[in-house]
Amino acid sequence: MTSMDPRALRDAFGSFMTGVTVVTARDEHGAPVGFTANSFSSVSLDPPLLLVCPGKFLSRHDIFANCTRFAVNVLADGQQEISNTFAGYKGDRFAKVAHSNGLFDLPLIDGALAQFCCKTHQVLPAGDHTLLIGEVAEFSHSTGQGLGYVGGSYFSLGLEREVDAMVPTICGAIIRSGDSVLLEQSNGAYRPIQIAGVERGGQRNRLTQGLSERGLKVQVEQVYSSFDDAETKQHYTYFLASCSRPTPLEGAEWIRTDDLPNLKYVSGGVRHMMTRYAMEAKEGDFSLYLGDASQGDIHSLR
Template sequence: MTFDPRTLRDAFGAFLTGVTVVTSFNEQGDPIGFTANSFTSVSLDPPLLLVCLARTSRNYAALTGAKGFGVNVLSEGQKEISNTFARPVEDRFASVTWKKGPFGAPVFADVAAWFDCSMHQLVDAGDHVILIGRIEGFENSGRTGLGYARGGYFTPALAEKTLLANAEDGLLLGAVAERDGEVLLVGDGKGSWTLPFVEKAENDGLEALERHLACQIGLSIQTGLLYSVYEDTKTGRQHVVYRASLGKGEPQAGRLFLIQDLPLRQISDPAVRELVKRYAQESTLGNFGVYFGNQEKGRVHVVAAKG
C-alpha cells in the first residue's frame, strides 16, 4: 500500500514533540546544524539517544561522516532559533550563543538541555538514516522546552498565562518545591503542614509566587511545569500548583522533608495531602501528570517525564 507523503506527514504531526537543533562540524571545520523533532532517548546504560536525518538533507554527508554530534533541546523562548535552523540561512550560528561541548559538538546557551554525543551507530531507515549517539556530556538547565504539533509551536507557559489571566478572584498559586530529593512544606497556622501558597492579585502571574517564596522562605525558586489545578468547592477558591526547584540555603520558614518520608498524617488539608502523596509516587516512577478537578475528585493527565 502506498500513501500520500503530505497526508502521512500531517498524521505524524499529530504527535506532540519537543524541538531540537542537531549540531556538528563539517570537513572544513565550520559548525553546522538543523532543526529536528525526530529525537528520542534510547538507553540509560549505556547512555544513548537518537535523531533521524533525511538522506536529502544538505547536512547528510557531514553528519554521517562526523565523529559525533550535539542535540540542543530548545527552551520555550527560542522559537526564532528553531526557525533560523530550519531555513537555508547563510550563517545560522550568528544568531546563537554557543560553545564546544565536552566531546566537541556545538552546544547552545539558554536551552532546556543539551547533549554532546559520540557517534555510536548509523542505521539505514528508508529515506532517512538514524543517528544513534552515545552521550559523552550533557546539561539540564531546568527550563521548560519548546513544543511543536500540527505544524505550529506551543509552550506550557502560554497556556498557563491564559489560565491565570482568565482566573477570577480567589485564586491561590502554590508550588511543590523540591531540592535534592526533598520537598518544602510550611506551617498552615493550625498546627499542620501544607504547601506554600500565595493569593494571586489582579495582573499577577508566576512572579507573585516566586516573590513570595523569596521573601517568606528566603530561598530562590524556579517554577516549572503545571502540576495541579483544582477548586475547593467548600471555599470556592481555585488552586493552581506548579512543580518547582528550590535554590541553595536553609529555609527561613517551613521545613524540607525527604520525598519518601513526607509527614502525610500531619497535613490536614486532604487535597494537599493527596497532591503531595501523588508527587511522591510519581517521583519514584519518574512520570508526572497534571491534575484537573476539585478537592475530592478529578483526573490526572500524564504529560511529562522527570528529567
C-alpha cells in the same frame, strides 16, 4: 580549570527558559543523524544566520562540526517524546519519529513549529561545545506554541497560559531541595508554601516575588497542579520550584519525599497533590494536573 561547582553553574544556566530544537544532518554515508538542543539562537537577518551548539560529548559531534548542511527543527508544544528520543535513544531515532526530507535532502521533523535548512557558515570551538553557525537557505513556520524547557524540565506555554487565565485564590510552590520538600503548618496540618490573593495573570511573577519577600530565593519552574477544592471553596495553583540548598523558614520544615504520603494535610486536594508528587518524584517524571480536588486531567510534561 576554575573552582566553580559545575553542577551549580549548570543549574544557574538552566534557569533561563528556552525552546527545544532537534538539529539534523546526514553523515558521510547519507544516513540521517540528529540531536536535541536548547542552545539555539537567531544571529542575523542580513545575512540570515542562526546558531546551535553541539556538545563535544555527543557521539555524532564530529559529523556536525564538519557538515556543510544541517537543519534546525523547532519543536512544538506536545513534542516532548521527540525531544527525548533525540536526547537519549541509542537505536534508530528516525525510525521512531515521523519525518520527511527537505532542501539538501536534510531530515525535517513532522509537526515542528519551525524548520530551517542551512548551509554551514562558520564553525568555532568554544570550550566543551562547538558553535555551529548556519546561513538559512530555506525555512517554514506554522502557528502554535513551542515546547518550553527550564530547570531540567519541559513546560507547556499553552497550558500555562490556560492556567494563568483562571482566577486562583491561592498560589503556591512545591519547593524541593535534594530529596526533601519545604512544607508549612496551618492548624496542625501541612501544606506547600503559598501566597493568597493572586489575581488573574502573572501568577509566576507574583509567586516569585511573594516567596522572595518571605526570604526564599528559589527557581520557580512549571505549573504542577491547578484545581478547585469544594472542601475549602477555593481555587489553587501550585508550581514546582527548587533551591540549591535547604533554606530555613519560620513555621516550616523540610520533609523527605518518602514521608509525604503519611502526613496530615490542610485539605483533600492538597493531600491528593502531594501524594502524586511523591510518586512522580521517584521517577523524575512530573505532569500537570487540571481539575478539581478529586478528579481531573493529567498532562504529561515529558
